[in-house]
Amino acid sequence: MIILGILTLILLVLLIVIFLGIPLSGLIYLFILSKKPQHSVVRAHPYLGWLRYILEKLGPEFRQYWFDGDSDSKPFSRNEFLSVVFSSKYRTDLISFGGKRDYDLSGFYLSNHLFPTLTNELRVDNTESVEGHRYQIVREGLFTRHEKVNHEQVKKWLLQVQDSIVIGEHLKHPWVLRGMFGASATSYGSVGENYILSTGTGAFMAGGSWINTGEGGVAPEHLMSHVDVVAQIGPGLFGFRDNNGNFSFDEFQKKAEEEHIKAFELKFHQGAKIRGGHLEGAKVTEKIAMIRKVPVGKTINSPNRFPFLKDEKDALLFIRQLQEIGGKPVGIKLVVGDALQLEHFFQTMLQLDIYPDFLTVDGSEGGSGATFKSMADSVGLPLFSALIMVDDAARSFGIRDRIKIFASGKLISPDKVAIALALGADCVNSARGFMMANGCIMAMQCHTGKCPTGVTTTDPKYQAALVPSEKQWRVMNYILQVREGVFALAAACGLKSPREFTREHVVYKNDHGRAVRISELFPYPKPELHSVPNQSEEIS
Numbered sequence: 001m002i003i004l005g006i007l008t009l010i011l012l013v014l015l016i017v018i019f020l021g022i023p024l025s026g027l028i029y030l031f032i033l034s035k036k037p038q039h040s041v042v043r044a045h046p047y048l049g050w051l052r053y054i055l056e057k058l059g060p061e062f063r064q065y066w067f068d069g070d071s072d073s074k075p076f077s078r079n080e081f082l083s084v085v086f087s088s089k090y091r092t093d094l095i096s097f098g099g100k101r102d103y104d105l106s107g108f109y110l111s112n113h114l115f116p117t118l119t120n121e122l123r124v125d126n127t128e129s130v131e132g133h134r135y136q137i138v139r140e141g142l143f144t145r146h147e148k149v150n151h152e153q154v155k156k157w158l159l160q161v162q163d164s165i166v167i168g169e170h171l172k173h174p175w176v177l178r179g180m181f182g183a184s185a186t187s188y189g190s191v192g193e194n195y196i197l198s199t200g201t202g203a204f205m206a207g208g209s210w211i212n213t214g215e216g217g218v219a220p221e222h223l224m225s226h227v228d229v230v231a232q233i234g235p236g237l238f239g240f241r242d243n244n245g246n247f248s249f250d251e252f253q254k255k256a257e258e259e260h261i262k263a264f265e266l267k268f269h270q271g272a273k274i275r276g277g278h279l280e281g282a283k284v285t286e287k288i289a290m291i292r293k294v295p296v297g298k299t300i301n302s303p304n305r306f307p308f309l310k311d312e313k314d315a316l317l318f319i320r321q322l323q324e325i326g327g328k329p330v331g332i333k334l335v336v337g338d339a340l341q342l343e344h345f346f347q348t349m350l351q352l353d354i355y356p357d358f359l360t361v362d363g364s365e366g367g368s369g370a371t372f373k374s375m376a377d378s379v380g381l382p383l384f385s386a387l388i389m390v391d392d393a394a395r396s397f398g399i400r401d402r403i404k405i406f407a408s409g410k411l412i413s414p415d416k417v418a419i420a421l422a423l424g425a426d427c428v429n430s431a432r433g434f435m436m437a438n439g440c441i442m443a444m445q446c447h448t449g450k451c452p453t454g455v456t457t458t459d460p461k462y463q464a465a466l467v468p469s470e471k472q473w474r475v476m477n478y479i480l481q482v483r484e485g486v487f488a489l490a491a492a493c494g495l496k497s498p499r500e501f502t503r504e505h506v507v508y509k510n511d512h513g514r515a516v517r518i519s520e521l522f523p524y525p526k527p528e529l530h531s532v533p534n535q536s537e538e539i540s
Contacts, residue, residue: 031046031047076442079100080412081442084412087437087481090136093481106510107509108384108419108506108508109506111504112493112494116493117494121491122487124487128156131152134154135149136148157179158179163499164176165180167263167357167404168329171327171328173262173327175263177228178207179479179483180427180486181430181483182210182211182228183211183430184212185213185267186214187217187232188216188291189288189292190214190446190456191214192454192455192457192459193219193458193463194454194468195454196219197468198468198470198471198474199211199438200221201227201468201472202471202475202478202479204226205476210230210262211225211230212265212429214234215233215235215267215302217239218291223258229258231255232264232265232267233265233266234302235304235305236300238291238292238293238302240255242293243293249325252325256327264326264329264331265330266306266318268305268306269362270333279299281298281300283458284297284299284300285458312344312345312348312349313348316348316355317354323357331356331357331404331406332358332360335364336361339389342389342393355399355403356403357404358403359390361387361405363380363410364380365383365410384423387405388518391405391424392522392525397527398527405427407425407428407429408428411428411429412432413485414482415485418485418490419506421486422503422505434478438453438475439455439466453466454466493505504518504519506518
C-alpha cells in the first residue's frame with residue numbers, strides 16, 4: 001500500500017508538472033521576452049501580441065488552402081498550380097463544368113479556325129513511344145487517397161524533322177531541337193542534386209527537351225541525366241573562372257567538349273532581379289565551392305554585369321570568341337527595358353556582322369529564390385510586351401532568321417506556351433512549372449534552404465523529400481502533356497504544327513469587350529535599310 005501511495009503521489013506530481021508547470025513556465029518565459037524593445041505590440045500586450053505573431057506566421061498557409069479563391073493569389077493561382085500537378089501526376093488537364101478564368105478582364109486569346117486541323121493531319125512525330133508512369137485515383141476519402149501507378153507506352157509529340165529548331169546552324173556543333181518546351185535556369189545551390197537529377201532525367205526521357213544550369217555552374221548531375229544542357233555563364237563566372245576570379249577560356253573549352261552541353265547562355269539579366277546573384281555562405285558546401293570555384297562557406301555576391309563587357313561591341317566580340325573556341329551556340333539572356341536599347345544592340349550586330357545564336361527573353365514576371373520586391377515589381381517589361389519588341393527589332397534589322405528566341409516568364413501551361421510562340425518565340429523555358437512537377441507546393445521558403453518538398457535546398461534532410469526515381473516520371477509527363485496541348489491548340493487554330501503560330505492567331509480583348517488581332521495592334525515590321533560599312537570601309 002505504501003508503494004502504491006508513493007507511485008500515486010509521483011504520478012500526481014508529474015501530471016501537475018505537465019499540465020500546469022510547463023504551460024506556466026512558458027507563459028513566464030513569454031512575459032520575460034515581451035520586455036525586450038524589439039516588438040511594440042508584444043510589449044504592450046504580451047500574450048495577445050505573441051498570438052498575433054503566430055497567426056501572422058500561419059496566415060499564408062491558411063490563405064493558400066482555405067481562404068484564397070481558385071483564381072486568386074500570386075504568382076500562381078490554385079487553378080494554375082493544380083493544372084501542373086494534374087498534368088505531371090495524372091497526365092491530364094481535363095476540367096468539368098467550364099473554365100474559371102475571369103472573362104470580363106482584358107487578356108490574350110487564341111483565334112480558333114472555322115475548320116480546325118484533324119489530329120491525323122498534324123505534322124507531328126509520334127512514331128517513337130516511351131514507357132510512362134501515370135497515377136490513377138482508385139478511392140478518395142476525407143483523410144486518405146488510394147492511388148495506383150499505371151505503366152504504359154506514351155507518345156512523345158515531337159516536331160517532325162522539317163520543323164526542327166536549329167540553333168547555331170553555321171557552327172561546327174549546331175543544336176537541333178525537336179521540342180519547344182524545356183527547363184529554365186535554376187542554379188545548383190539554389191536547387192539541389194535531387195531536383196536536377198529528376199528534371200534532367202525526365203526531360204531526357206521525353207526527348208527534344210533541355211535543362212538550363214543557371215549561373216551556379218555545371219553540376220555532375222546535369223551531365224548524369226544525359227539531357228541536352230544549356231550551360232549558363234553569369235557575371236560571377238561561376239564554373240568558368242580562374243583562381244583570380246577572371247574568365248577562364250580553358251574552363252570554357254573543357255565545358256564545350258562535354259557531349260551533353262549543347263549551348264552556352266550569357267546571363268545579362270534575370271526577370272525578377274536585374275542585379276547580381278547572392279548565395280549565403282551557409283549554403284556554400286565543398287561541392288558547391290568546387291563547381292563554382294569559390295571558397296567554402298563564404299557568402300557569394302556576383303556583380304550585376306560582366307565587369308569586362310562595357311558595351312554592345314564588347315559583348316558581341318566576346319560572343320564571337322566563344323563561338324569560335326567552343327564551336328557551339330552562344331546566346332544571351334536579357335530583360336527588355338525599351339525598344340531604343342534593342343535598336344542600338346541590333347545595329348551593332350549589323351556593323352560587326354556578329355550575332356548571338358539565340359536570345360532568351362525573360363519577362364519581369366520571372367521568378368527567383370530571393371530578390372528585392374521593388375525590383376521584381378517595377379524593373380523591366382513583362383514577357384509578352386518584351387517578346388514583341390525583340391521580334392520586331394530582329395525583323396526590322398533583317399536578321400530574324402539568324403537568331404532564335406527563347407521566352408521565359410510564368411509560361412507553365414500549353415495556352416501560355418502557344419501564345420508565346422505566336423508572339424515571336426521559337427522555344428519556351430519554364431522554371432517554376434518544372435518545380436511544381438517535382439512537388440513544389442509554393443511554400444515560399446526558397447530563400448531559407450528549408451524547402452519542405454526538397455526542391456530549393458541542398459540540405460540532405462530536406463532533399464530526402466524529393467525522390468528522383470519517382471519525380472522523373474512526373475517531369476516527363478509534364479513535358480509530354482504540354483507538348484500535346486500545344487499541338488492541340490495549333491490544330492484548333494487550323495495549323496499543322498506549332499511552328500506555324502503567328503500574331504494572326506492571337507487576339508487581345510480589352511475590358512470593354514473589344515477584341516483586336518495582335519497582327520493589327522502590332523503589325524510585322526518590314527526590314528529596313530540600315531547603314532553597314534563594307535569590308536573596304538572597315539579596313540580603311
